[in-house]
Amino acid sequence: MSKVMVIRPRAVVIGAGALLAMTAVAVLTLGTGDFPIAPADVVKTLAGQGNAAQTFIINELRLPRVVTAILVGMALAAGGAVFQSITRNPLGSPDILGITSGAGAAALAVVILGGSSTALSLAAITGGIGTALLIQLIGGRRGLQGYRFILIGVGMTAILNGIMGWLLTKGVQMENARALLWLAGSFDGRGWEEALPLLGVLIVTIPILAVVCGPGLRMLEMGDDVAAGLGVPVKRLRNGALLVASLVVACAAAAAGPVNFVALIAPNIARRVTRAPGPNLLPSMAIGALLTVAADWLAMHSGYPLPVGVVTGGLGGAYLVWLLISERKAGRI
Amino acid sequence: MLVLGIGFGARFLSPGEVWSGLTDPGSQYYRIVHEMRLPRTLLGLLVGLALGLAGAIMQALTRNPLADPGLLGINAGASAAVATSAAFFGVATFSGYVWFALGGAAAVTALVYAVGGGRAATPARLALAGAALNAALYSYVSAVLLGNTASIQKVRFWTVGSLASADFDTLRRLTPFVAAGLVIALLAARPLNALSLGDDAARALGARPGLIRALVIVAVTLLCGSATAACGPIIFVGLLIPHLVRPFTGPDLRWMLPYTAVLAPVLLVGSDVLGRVLGSPGELQVGVVTAVLGGPLFLYLVRVAK
Numbered sequence: 001m002s003k004v005m006v007i008r009p010r011a012v013v014i015g016a017g018a019l020l021a022m023t024a025v026a027v028l029t030l031g032t033g034d035f036p037i038a039p040a041d042v043v044k045t046l047a048g049q050g051n052a053a054q055t056f057i058i059n060e061l062r063l064p065r066v067v068t069a070i071l072v073g074m075a076l077a078a079g080g081a082v083f084q085s086i087t088r089n090p091l092g093s094p095d096i097l098g099i100t101s102g103a104g105a106a107a108l109a110v111v112i113l114g115g116s117s118t119a120l121s122l123a124a125i126t127g128g129i130g131t132a133l134l135i136q137l138i139g140g141r142r143g144l145q146g147y148r149f150i151l152i153g154v155g156m157t158a159i160l161n162g163i164m165g166w167l168l169t170k171g172v173q174m175e176n177a178r179a180l181l182w183l184a185g186s187f188d189g190r191g192w193e194e195a196l197p198l199l200g201v202l203i204v205t206i207p208i209l210a211v212v213c214g215p216g217l218r219m220l221e222m223g224d225d226v227a228a229g230l231g232v233p234v235k236r237l238r239n240g241a242l243l244v245a246s247l248v249v250a251c252a253a254a255a256a257g258p259v260n261f262v263a264l265i266a267p268n269i270a271r272r273v274t275r276a277p278g279p280n281l282l283p284s285m286a287i288g289a290l291l292t293v294a295a296d297w298l299a300m301h302s303g304y305p306l307p308v309g310v311v312t313g314g315l316g317g318a319y320l321v322w323l324l325i326s327e328r329k330a331g332r333i
Numbered sequence: 334m335l336v337l338g339i340g341f342g343a344r345f346l347s348p349g350e351v352w353s354g355l356t357d358p359g360s361q362y363y364r365i366v367h368e369m370r371l372p373r374t375l376l377g378l379l380v381g382l383a384l385g386l387a388g389a390i391m392q393a394l395t396r397n398p399l400a401d402p403g404l405l406g407i408n409a410g411a412s413a414a415v416a417t418s419a420a421f422f423g424v425a426t427f428s429g430y431v432w433f434a435l436g437g438a439a440a441v442t443a444l445v446y447a448v449g450g451g452r453a454a455t456p457a458r459l460a461l462a463g464a465a466l467n468a469a470l471y472s473y474v475s476a477v478l479l480g481n482t483a484s485i486q487k488v489r490f491w492t493v494g495s496l497a498s499a500d501f502d503t504l505r506r507l508t509p510f511v512a513a514g515l516v517i518a519l520l521a522a523r524p525l526n527a528l529s530l531g532d533d534a535a536r537a538l539g540a541r542p543g544l545i546r547a548l549v550i551v552a553v554t555l556l557c558g559s560a561t562a563a564c565g566p567i568i569f570v571g572l573l574i575p576h577l578v579r580p581f582t583g584p585d586l587r588w589m590l591p592y593t594a595v596l597a598p599v600l601l602v603g604s605d606v607l608g609r610v611l612g613s614p615g616e617l618q619v620g621v622v623t624a625v626l627g628g629p630l631f632l633y634l635v636r637v638a639k
Contacts, residue, residue, distance in 0.1 A: 154464045
């Protein structure tokens with residue numbers, strides 16, 4: 001088995017294009033707010049040439065939010081890409097499998113109990129990984145492929161949503177507004193204290209997923225037997241990759257709340273445009289970042305204090321419906 | 334179960350006390366029973382009946398053991414419509430809600446059926462189409478709620494699925510909708526049996542597949558829409574009961590529907606009682622209890638299915 005990462009020109013071009021588009025939207029977002037700043041001035045300020053007011057507004061107030069959005073988008077897309085690759089299914093994203101709901105339910109419990117933000121992050125991570133293990137336990141006996149596994153996720157999501165609903169009725173009004181906002185997924189008031197830990201997690205996990213797991217995952221897509229014949233330690237690779245991916249997704253949820261469907265859409269788009277097999281990790285991440293930043297920009301311009309998760313949820317639901325129809329036409333479900 | 338439903342609460346009443354509360358206006362329990370416990374229990378009955386029947390006829394129509402009005406997003410459609418009416422049009426009463434809820438339920442029923450592939454729908458397709466619509470609709474609901482902090486408080490309990498807001502007025506208005514749905518469902522039982530043999534066989538037996546599908550969709554809309562308007566989205570009742578009933582009655586809907594109509598309310602009122610016992614001195618909303626009870630059954634069904 002070759003351990004070399006294959007560099008595909010098409011994937012590189014698409015990844016770079018997505019990053020470029022994301023930067024453009026990010027610059028627009030940085031200029032948006034009660035104090036509008038022209039895009040040219042934003043670029044100048046980022047390069048360290050702006051005046052004092054602009055520097056303060058951009059570097060202190062707006063940049064942390066945008067950076068968090070970018071990192072969350074990348075993390076969700078990376079997790080989603082690995083999940084979809086392992087389940088060999090474009091619908092096998094952590095949102096549908098209930099990983100995000102697990103993180104949400106655990107974090108909500110902490111919000112209601114009035115815990116600190118560190119406790120909230122830890123709870124979200126524990127909840128996400130716990131749900132992943134549980135799904136594996138319930139569905140794993142006969143492998144992780146196929147729609148049965150996805151349906152188990154749907155069932156888990158339903159149970160967890162019930163629990164979340166109950167938790168919501170337990171809190172008092174103030175905490176509920178906070179909890180609902182967290183649950184919808186929002187970048188309001190997110191700053192370096194959310195962004196930096198997530199950046200750390202990404203720096204550690206992405207090389208593991210891309211370099212260590214990537215080639216094996218690509219072979220795993222040809223079927224367990226073929227992969228095993230090519231020398232891939234199927235079980236260990238799958239469990240390990242699943243665990244790392246769950247960690248990444250749960251950390252993203254801990255930073256910004258469950259931002260719905262980025263993990264579903266980004267890898268799907270990446271796969272369609274790069275036309276490459278395997279998890280398409282890096283292009284997915286670029287597209288995920290573009291999606292989140294763009295959704296955040298849309299949410300800010302809706303004329304209504306809309307959290308970003310609602311925008312991605314609506315878009316993602318529509319995309320999912322379309323995906324189901326096209327999957328059906330292709331005869332895959 | 335009825336007696337239990339009336340008896341349990343912040344103040345426990347024994348069956349004897351329940352009886353005296355029901356019949357004797359002079360009894361000290363008369364007010365508790367008549368003003369609080371009785372409407373709640375009756376509402377549970379009606380809603381359970383509605384959701385159970387809706388689940389049973391949907392499972393028959395789609396030939397799909399996983400069909401459930403909650404899982405397929407129909408209740409979410411009704412919720413989205415109700416949230417819209419509460420936030421933007423200031424509707425606050427059941428008789429206002431119910432029309433919006435019916436519209437939402439009808440739209441989603443048609444949509445999920447179309448996305449799921451109509452006649453060619455498989456269990457997995459329908460469940461996934463439902464999951465997609467659920468996600469989109471609930472994020473819409475939370476968007477609407479977040480825009481109106483005042484309505485969070487008002488609709489908060491409603492979005493979980495709770496019987497707590499029961500009163501006789503709601504009951505009186507809910508009854509005609511459920512009754513109409515019940516009648517249509519019972520009328521459709523025979524032709525639905527024929528339809529389960531496939532369209533061609535059904536036609537040979539004198540049934541009209543198009544008409545039956547339309548009738549069933551109308552019945553599901555009436556049942557789910559009105560039940561959701563009354564107490565919010567309650568999941569898994571429509572899934573659970575037909576599965577519990579089928580081993581005893583066989584697949585014949587003419588037997589299944591009456592049994593469902595008896596057992597589903599028992600489950601709902603039972604879940605409500607359980608929620609009140611477990612959650613005392615407050616309560617665990619009935620929607621939460623059914624989700625936690627029904628979820629594992631769903632997982633089991635998926636696990637044993639091929």
